[in-house]
Amino acid sequence: MTFHPTRQPATECQKGAAAAHALVLRQIDAGHSPDHIAAIQQDAQRNFDEAAATPGQREWFKGYQATVAEILQTYRDAEHAEAELPDIEAGLVNTE
Secondary structure, three states: OOOOOOOOOOOHHHHHHHHHHHHHHHHHHOOOOHHHHHHHHHHHHOOOOOOOOOHHHHHHHHHHHHHHHHHHHHHHHHHHHHHHHHHHHOOOOOOO
16 A cells, blocks of 8 residues: 655745745845844834734744744854854863
């Protein structure tokens, strides 16, 4: 018996997440800092009117916001870890 999964269409939340992923990664690739990207994203999201939005638009925006926050936190964590590398390599930080 062969299994043939059926492809489900992406939800609005997934579409928003995909858009955020693409945009934020482009900003990272361009060399922008996490704080700069956060400021840009905050400005871009400021005009969203939840009261006027459709349920689909609200779901898209929810996925977008959550993904931006997750990627920026990961980016900040990576920068923090990278900044500690010289001290770790020199034996100045206990990694246990």
